[in-house]
Amino acid sequence: MNTMRIKEIGIKLGVPVSTIRFWQNEFTEFIRPERTDGGQRRYSDEDLTRFAQIKELVYIKKMSLDKARQSLQPGDASREMIDWSKTSILLTGGTGSFGKHFCKVMLAKYNPKVIRIYSRDELKQHDMAIEFAHDSRLRFFIGDVRDGERLRRAMNGVDFVVHAAALKQVPACEYNPFEAVKTNVHGAKNVIDAAIDTGVKKVIALSTDKAVNPVNLYGATKLCSDKLFTQGNAYVGEGKTRFACVRYGNVIGSRGSVIPVFLKQKESGRITITDPRMTRFWITLDQAVELVLNGFKYMEGGEIFIPKIPSMRITDLAKAIAPECAIDEIGIRPGEKLHEALTGEDEGRTAVSYKGMYVVLPNFSWWNRQNYAEAVPVPANFVYTSDGNEEWMTVEQLRELVYGPASSVEKSELLVVNG
Numbered sequence: 562m563n564t565m566r567i568k569e570i571g572i573k574l575g576v577p578v579s580t581i582r583f584w585q586n587e588f589t590e591f592i593r594p595e596r597t598d599g600g601q602r603r604y605s606d607e608d609l610t611r612f613a614q615i616k617e618l619v620y621i622k623k624m625s626l627d628k629a630r631q632s633l634q635p636g637d638a639s640r641e642m643i644d645w646s647k648t649s650i651l652l653t654g655g656t657g658s659f660g661k662h663f664c665k666v667m668l669a670k671y672n673p674k675v676i677r678i679y680s681r682d683e684l685k686q687h688d689m690a691i692e693f694a695h696d697s698r699l700r701f702f703i704g705d706v707r708d709g710e711r712l713r714r715a716m717n718g719v720d721f722v723v724h725a726a727a728l729k730q731v732p733a734c735e736y737n738p739f740e741a742v743k744t745n746v747h748g749a750k751n752v753i754d755a756a757i758d759t760g761v762k763k764v765i766a767l768s769t770d771k772a773v774n775p776v777n778l779y780g781a782t783k784l785c786s787d788k789l790f791t792q793g794n795a796y797v798g799e800g801k802t803r804f805a806c807v808r809y810g811n812v813i814g815s816r817g818s819v820i821p822v823f824l825k826q827k828e829s830g831r832i833t834i835t836d837p838r839m840t841r842f843w844i845t846l847d848q849a850v851e852l853v854l855n856g857f858k859y860m861e862g863g864e865i866f867i868p869k870i871p872s873m874r875i876t877d878l879a880k881a882i883a884p885e886c887a888i889d890e891i892g893i894r895p896g897e898k899l900h901e902a903l904t905g906e907d908e909g910r911t912a913v914s915y916k917g918m919y920v921v922l923p924n925f926s927w928w929n930r931q932n933y934a935e936a937v938p939v940p941a942n943f944v945y946t947s948d949g950n951e952e953w954m955t956v957e958q959l960r961e962l963v964y965g966p967a968s969s970v971e972k973s974e975l976l977v978v979n980g
C-alpha cells in the first residue's frame with residue numbers, strides 16, 4: 562500500500578524534499594506513486610527502495626542521470642567496464658608470489674596506469690624491479706601494513722587496493738602469535754582506515770580456506786581480517802569506498818606446498834602422506850589473479866568471492882608424481898585439516914552461485930544491490946569443501962599439470978612459483 566509522503570521519504574534518506582521531487586521527475590519509469598483524492602502523491606516501500614538506489618548511484622557513485630537510469634534497468638548492472646589505463650592500484654605484499662604474478666598479468670594484459678608495490682623488504686623490491694625490467698608502471702614503496710600513517714601516504718590518489726600482505730606460515734604464526742595479530746589484524750584495520758581516509762574506490766583483501774572454521778592462529782587472524790573487511794563498508798558513511806574479499810586455498814606449487822615436497826622425496830624412493838583420505842582444492846596463480854579482477858568487476862561491498870575449482874585426492878597426486886615410490890603414512894599434523902573448506906555453514910545461508918564463482922553476500926547490506934540479478938541461490942546448508950566437490954582432477958590430469966609440456970607457460974611455471 563502506498564502510504565508515505567514525499568517529506569517522509571526525504572527524512573528516511575536524509576535528502577531534501579526538492580531533490581526527491583527532482584528525482585521523481587527524472588526517473589518516472591521507476592517510481593510510481595499513487596495519488597490521493599486530493600491529488601497528493603503517496604509512495605510505497607518499493608518506491609523508497611528505488612529512491613535509495615538513485616541516491617547511491619547519483620550521490621555516491623556520481624553517475625550521470627542517463628547512466629543511473631541504465632543501471633536501474635532490470636538485469637545485471639555489472640556491465641560497467643574498468644578502464645585500467647586510468648586506474649592506479651596499490652598492492653600490499655606486492656613482492657610475494659601472488660603479488661608478482663598479479664603484476665605480471667596486469668602489465669601484460671591490462672596496462673594499468675600505475676601499480677604501487679607496498680612491502681617491507683628493500684631487497685625483494687630491488688630484485689622485483691630488475692625482474693620486471695624497471696617497468697615505469699611499477700612503483701616501489703617501502704612500508705609496513707602495521708604503519709597506518711605510511712599507508713595513508715601510499716594510498717594518496719589510488720583508485721583500487723589489493724591487500725595481499727600477510728604473515729601466512731602456520732607454524733610461524735603459532736610461535737609468534739602477537740606478530741600474526743599485528744600484521745594480519747591490525748594491518749587489515751590500517752588498510753581499511755587509510756582507504757576510507759584517502760577516498761579509494763574499491764579494496765579487495767585476500768583470504769584463505771584456513772579462515773573457515775579456523776584451527777590455527779593464522780586462520781583465526783584471517784577470519785578476523787575477513788570480518789573487518791566485509792564490515793568495513795559500514796564505516797564508510799557517505800564516502801565511496803567499498804571493501805570485499807576473495808578466498809582460495811593452496812596455490813599449486815607454492816613454497817612449502819606438497820608438490821615440491823613429493824618431487825624432492827621421490828629421489829629417495831619413499832614419499833610421506835599424512836592421511837590417505839586427504840583432499841585439496843587446486844588453484845593456479847592465474848586463476849587467483851582472475852578471481853581478484855572479477856571481484857573488482859562485480860563487487861558492491863561486503864562480498865567474499867570464491868572460485869569454483871577442482872579437487873584432488875592426495876593419493877592421486879602421489880600416483881601422478883611418483884607411482885614407483887613406497888608410501889609412508891605419518892598421520893595428520895597439528896593445525897592441518899583432512900579436507901579444505903572454502904565456505905562455512907553460516908556463510909552458506911547467504912551464498913549464491915554467480916559467474917563461475919560462489920559469492921558469500923554480507924548479512925548486513927548497506928545499500929540496495931544492483932548486481933546479482935542472475936545469481937542462483939545455493940541449497941540450504943551449503944558448504945563448499947574439497948571432499949564434497951563435483952569436479953575432480955584425475956591422475957592423468959595431475960601428471961600433466963606437474964610434468965606438463967614445457968611449451969605451456971602456466972604449467973611450466975607450476976614448479977617454480979615462489980622458488
Ligand SMILES: NC(=O)c1ccc[n+]([C@@H]2O[C@H](COP(=O)([O-])OP(=O)(O)OC[C@H]3O[C@@H](n4cnc5c(N)ncnc54)[C@H](OP(=O)(O)O)[C@@H]3O)[C@@H](O)[C@H]2O)c1
Pocket residue numbers: 653654655656657658659660679680681682683685704705706707724725726727728729744748767768769770783809810811812815979
Ligand atoms: N600462497 C597460498 O597458498 C595462499 C592461499 C590462500 C590465500 N593466500 C593469501 O594470499 C596473500 C598473498 O600470499 P602470498 O602467497 O603471495 O604470500 P607471500 O609470498 O609470503 O608474500 C607475502 C607478501 O607480504 C609482504 N608482507 C609481509 N608482511 C608485511 C607487512 N607487515 N607489511 C607489508 N608487507 C608485508 C611480503 O613482503 P616483505 O616481507 O618484504 O614485507 C610479501 O610481499 C596472503 O594474504 C595469503 O594469506 C595465500
